[in-house]
Amino acid sequence: MIRNDWKIEEIQEIYNSPLLELIYRAATVHRQYNDTGEVQVCTLLSIKTGGCSEDCAYCPQAARYSTGVDVHALMQKDQVLEYAAKAKAAGSTRFCMGAAWREVRDNRDFDRVIDMVKGVNEMGMEVCCTLGMLTETQAQKLADAGLYAYNHNLDTSKEYYTEIITTRTYDDRLETLDNVRKAGISVCCGGIVGLGETHADRIKMLYTLSTMPEHPESVPINALVAVAGTPLENNQKVDVWDMVKMIATARILMPKAMVRLSAGRATMSVSDQAMCFMAGANSIFTGEKLLTTPNPSFDEDQAMFNLLGITPREAFKEEKELVG
Numbered sequence: 109m110i111r112n113d114w115k116i117e118e119i120q121e122i123y124n125s126p127l128l129e130l131i132y133r134a135a136t137v138h139r140q141y142n143d144t145g146e147v148q149v150c151t152l153l154s155i156k157t158g159g160c161s162e163d164c165a166y167c168p169q170a171a172r173y174s175t176g177v178d179v180h181a182l183m184q185k186d187q188v189l190e191y192a193a194k195a196k197a198a199g200s201t202r203f204c205m206g207a208a209w210r211e212v213r214d215n216r217d218f219d220r221v222i223d224m225v226k227g228v229n230e231m232g233m234e235v236c237c238t239l240g241m242l243t244e245t246q247a248q249k250l251a252d253a254g255l256y257a258y259n260h261n262l263d264t265s266k267e268y269y270t271e272i273i274t275t276r277t278y279d280d281r282l283e284t285l286d287n288v289r290k291a292g293i294s295v296c297c298g299g300i301v302g303l304g305e306t307h308a309d310r311i312k313m314l315y316t317l318s319t320m321p322e323h324p325e326s327v328p329i330n331a332l333v334a335v336a337g338t339p340l341e342n343n344q345k346v347d348v349w350d351m352v353k354m355i356a357t358a359r360i361l362m363p364k365a366m367v368r369l370s371a372g373r374a375t376m377s378v379s380d381q382a383m384c385f386m387a388g389a390n391s392i393f394t395g396e397k398l399l400t401t402p403n404p405s406f407d408e409d410q411a412m413f414n415l416l417g418i419t420p421r422e423a424f425k426e427e428k429e430l431v432g
Contacts, residue, residue, distance in 0.1 A: 110323070110363060110364065111318075111361075112318070112319055112320065112321060112322075112323070113319065114315060114318045114319055114361055116311065116312070116315050119311050119314055119315050119318070119357065119361065120311055122357050122360055122361070123307070123310070123311050123314070123353065123357045124307075127349065127352070127353065130353065130356045130357070130387075131352065131356055131383070131386060131387050133356070133360060134355070134356035134357070134359040134360050134387050134388040135386055135387065135388065137359055137360050137363050137388070138359050138363075138387075138388040138390070140363070141363040141364050142363075142364070142390055143421075144385075144390070145417060145418060145419060146390070146418065146419050146420065146421040147385065147389075147390050147391060147392060147413070147418050147419075147420065147421060148201065148202060148366050148368075148390060148391035148392075148420070148421040149199050149200045149201060149202070149391075149392060149394050149409070149420040149421070150200060150201075150202040150203070150204055150236070150368070150391060150392065150393050150394070151191075151192075151195035151198075151200040151202070151203050151204065151393065151394060152204045152205075152206060152393050153183075153188065153191050153192075153195075153203070153204070153205055153206065154180075154206050154207075154208070155182060155183045155188055155205045155206065155207050155221070155224070156180065156181065156182040156183070156206075156207035156208055156209065156217075157169060157178070157179060157180040157208055160208040160209065160210060161210050161275065162210050162240075162273065162275045162276065163273060163274055163275045164263075164272065164273050164275075165271075165272045165273070165303070165338060165339040165340050166272065166300060166303060166332055166333075166334075166335075166338060166340050167335075167338065168335040168337065168338060169208040170338070182207065182217050182220060182221075185220065185223050185224050185227060188205065188224050188227070188228070189224070189227045189228065189231070192227075192228050192231060192233060193231065195233075195394075195406075196231060196232075196233055198394070198406035198410075199394075199406070199409075199410065199420045200233070200394060200420075201233060201234060201420060201421060201422060201423035202233060202234040202235075202236055202256070202257070202423065203228050203231075203233045203234070203235055203236065204235075204236035204237065204238060204257075204259060204393075205221070205224060205225075205228075205235075205236070205237050205238075205239075206237070206238045206239070206259075207221070207237075207238075207239045207240070209239055209240040210240050210241065210275065210276070211239075211240045211241035211242070212239050212240060212241065212242050212243070212246045214246070218246070218249075221237065221239065222249060222250065222253045223253075225237065225250060225253040225254055225255050226253050226254055229253070229254030229255075229256070230254075232423060233423055234256040234257060234423050234424060235254060235255055235256050235257075236255070236256060236257040236258065236259055236296060237250065237255060237257075237258055237259070238258070238259035238260065238296075240260075241260075241276065241280055241281075241283075241284045242258070242260075242284050242287050242288065243287060244287040244290055244291070246287075247287040247288050247290065247291035247293060248290075248291045250291070250293065251291040251292055251293050255293055256293070256294055256424075257293060257294040257295070257296045257325065257326060258288045258293050258294070258295065258296060259296040259297070259326075259328070260281060260284050260285055260288065260295075260296070260297055261281075261297055261298050261299055261300070261328065261330075262278070262281055262297060262298070262299050262313055262316060262317065263299050263300050263303070263313075264299055264300065264303055264305050264309055264310075264313055265305065265308075265309035265310070265312035265313045265316070266278045266312065266316070267309065267312065268303070268305045268306075268309045271303075271304070272303055285297060285320075289322065294325040294326065295322070295324040295325055295326070296324060296325065296326035296327075296328065296368075297317060297324040297326075297327065297328075298317070298324070298326075298327040298328035298329055298330065298358075298368065298370070299313045299317075299328075299329070299330065300330040300331075300332055300371070301329065301330065301331050301332065301346050301350055301351060301354055302331055302332030302334075302343055302344070302345075302346035302350075302372075303332055303340065303343070304340070304343060310354060311357075314354075314357055314358060314361060317358070317361075317362065318358075318361035318362055323362040323364070323365050324362070324365060325365060325366060325426075326365060326366040326368055326391065327358050327362060327365045327366070327367050327368065328368040328370040328371075328391075329351060329354050329355050329358060329367065329368065329369060329370060329389070330370040330371035330372060331345075331346035331350075331351055331370075331371055331372025331373075332346060332371070332372070333371050333372060333374075345375065346372060348376060348380045348383065348384075351369070351372070351384060352383050352384055352387045355367055355369065355384050355387045355388055355389045356387035356388055358388070359387065359388025359389075360388075366390055366391040367388050367389050367390060367391065368389065368391035368392065368393070369381065369384045369385075369389040369391070369392050370392070370393055371393075373392065373393075373404055374404055378412050378415065378416075381412065382416055385416065385418070390421070391421075392409065394406055394409045
C-alpha cells in the first residue's frame, strides 16, 4: 500500500531494524511494485560548470572554494545533443542536464536550455534538468518544452540543513518542488549521506520525502564524494551499509519511486552495488562523470549489468503502461 502518512517513529523502527531483515523487507516490497530485473540508466551532463554563488559545503562548483574545477560557460546545443546521442547509444534512457546556477534567470541562457530540452525530448529520451531554484512560470516553460523530470535535492534534514548551506533555505527548496509539481513535471528529489549528519537527520529527510502529498517519482541516494578544497574535504568515506540502509528504507517508504544509487558508485565494488540493487535501488547514473566527480564508465556498467542479469528500463515506461 502506498502511504503518505508515515510517522517518524515508524521510520525509525524500519531504519533501525536488523540489516538483513531490512534488506529482505525492502526486497519484498520492491518485487511487489517493480520489475527487479531492470534498472533505469541515466546520464548527467554539466552544461554550465563552476562559478556558482551558493556555499553548499560539499560542492566543488561553488565559486568561493578552490577545488581546481574550471569554470565553463553554458554549452552549445549541438554539443549537448551529441553527448545525449552517445548516452542513448550506450543504453541511457534518461538524460539530465545540470547547470551551476543558484536559480534560473529569465534570460538568453534559459532560452538556450529550453531549446536543449526540446532537442533531447525529440530524441525519445526522458529529459531532466537540475538548474537551481525555479519559479512557477519557469517550471511551466520547461514543461511546455517537454521536460520530463526536474531534480532538486533536499540534501539532508531541515534541522541540519543550515550546517551545509546558508545561501538558500530549506523552504526555498520545497517551494521549487511545489512549482515543479504544479507544472506537471516529474519530481526527482533525494539527499546526500556523509555530510556529517546523524542517523536521526537521515530519518527526518526520509520522513519529509515520504510524507509529501505525492512521493517523488525519483529518489537519488548520494554518498558524499569528499572533494579537496571544500569544507567537507576531510569527511570519512560513507560505508556501503549506510547506503544499503538508506536505499532499503526509502524503498519501503516509497514503493513505486525510482530509488537511484547516485554519487559515490565509483568507489563501490560490483558486489556492493548488487547489495544496493537487492535493497531496492533501481536507477543509476552512468558515464565517466557526475557533473564534476568520478563515476563508472558506460562499459563498466554494461559489464555489471551482464553479470547481474539486469536490463535497462525503457524510456517513458510508466506513461506507456498507463496508456496501455
